[in-house]
Amino acid sequence: MRIVVLAGGIGGARFLRGLKRAAPDADITVIGNTGDDIHLFGLKVCPDLDTVMYTLGGGIDEERGWGRTDESFRLKEELAAYGVGPEWFGLGDRDFATHIVRTQMLAAGYPLSAVTEALCDRWQPGVRLIPMSDDRVETHVAVTLPDGDPAAGPAAASGAGEAPSGSGVRKVIHFQEYWVRLRASVPAEAVVPVGAEQAKPAPGVLEAIAAADVILFPPSNPVVSIGTILAVPGIREAIAEAGVPVVGLSPIVGDAPVRGMADKVLAAVGVESTAWAVAEHYGSGLLDGWLVDTVDAAGVERIEEAGIRCRAVPLMMTDVDATARMAREALALAEEVRAV
Template sequence: ARRAYPDAHITVIVNTADDITLHGLRICPDLDTMMYTLGGARDPERGWGRAGETWRVKGELASYRIEPSWFGLGDLDLATHLVRTQMLEAGYPLSQVTEALCARWLADDPRLTMVPMSDDRVETHIVIVDGNEPSGRRAVHFQEYWVRLHAVPEALDVIWVGIDKASATPGLEDLIATADLILVAPSNPVVSIGPILGVSQLRSAVIQSAAPVVGFAGILGGAPVLGMAHRLLPAVGIDVAAGAVGMHYGARSKSGVLDTWVMDNADAHAVAAVEEAGLRAVVTDLLMHDPDATANFIQLAVESTHQ
């Protein structure tokens, strides 16, 4: 978005339902990945964490046989978690902690802001098949499902613990109300976008905003570009298809949250169904080969709102 519109004021609302406390530290994977990405410090090969990361602390914890061993904390990344945890324990809300952390990473772009969806604690838990349990199922934190279990067990349900009591981060409702444009990223619709829209104040703000709302499909040709959305979509009754995800978000004219749904050329066959559901459908090459390609499809989507 920044490459497409260099002078725009951009606010990134980030999911916090992936957050977890390990080794006494509050870890916010989505916030950190976004912060490092926007700050130019993300590891390009792994797609998360810091570039040039080392793992000496992880090795020492393993030598002490400290669990959980399945979630690795890099030495550079550890500093972020230490600062965050200290500030949270001192009474600062997550939004202020995030602002303080971003002062380092986003200092070169004063028009770019990153905000957690809520200051309240929300956690995504996955109900999985487990033959060792009398009920045949058990609930695990999303991080355990993804990192330790590699999304192998069948997911039966997805629960956002605490979502019913979560309030939008102060200021976000007004920001959405006065926005010129709202973009819904091609992230996992169940565990990344879902919790954000699960905060009732944010969902209502998006529905009521005067700004056009454009969503991008992260499913191309029946498969996710990244991640394991195909393992979780069926658990919440959604087909693994771009059109199905768009219709899950729904049109604002029919109590949904989108006006326009952008799909890949491989999913052009879904245009009729998407438009029948009340959405404007745009079809283009959605593979983000490089930053220029990403900028191009964002520009295409924005231009479509003026047609």
């Protein structure tokens, strides 16, 4: 069985670990989000790709969910001693090696997809991991920074020594700055995957979708993870036209994100934080099946009325066994869809 999975970072990576246990013989291709990629210290950092690679390759820090196990942060401390930041992004000494190898290969002319394959040679994640695109896409977020925020700049000059108005400074910032530095503490007024419209799917992406038996959306962020992948022209269309079951798992359980701050960016695209609103956001033109948590069973009927087959099952990825059960439910729902 050939399974294609669209994946963000932590949620996607953990789901994939369960999926591998649930379907050990499946041929799994992961289309990874690169919209949260960022250039730091002259290095190309791909947080979501690395989280998938480290998680499936046994190198992840299980506690944090990102970065390397047994990590130290000495290089970063030294950069700070030089006055070079940002300090809010946690690049560890061991993790730096990945970004250095990646940056060196990119500089030598290899596309990101080839670089990712080379990095996976070491990690052996047991899936084929392809970035959604070899082209640069970076998600940006429009926010109003509170006065006094370091990125807001000096307070605007105002007449007669008056205090600034306190209305904040409107700014478009990198998604990582919104997510990691600000911890989504201010509303996201808009989310823009910069460069997505001009991006092409990486080699292998459309081919994997066309050859898939099942396509899964893990409980990743519907806006800045899966939404960004779908924003690359050709990918959404290929999924809709693949003619195979497309099944997703709700990242919202009981009106709140299971992990992360998906509600903050859902608001920016006018979607409420409920399991059914997210399903309707994807829409029946894309999604054939949707799993909600048992606490959201009341929404099943509404989702089915929207033309999406729905089941309520436990959706907390508390451990690999629980996650494998979720993956089995998703595959079972896919077979139900196929049988119709």
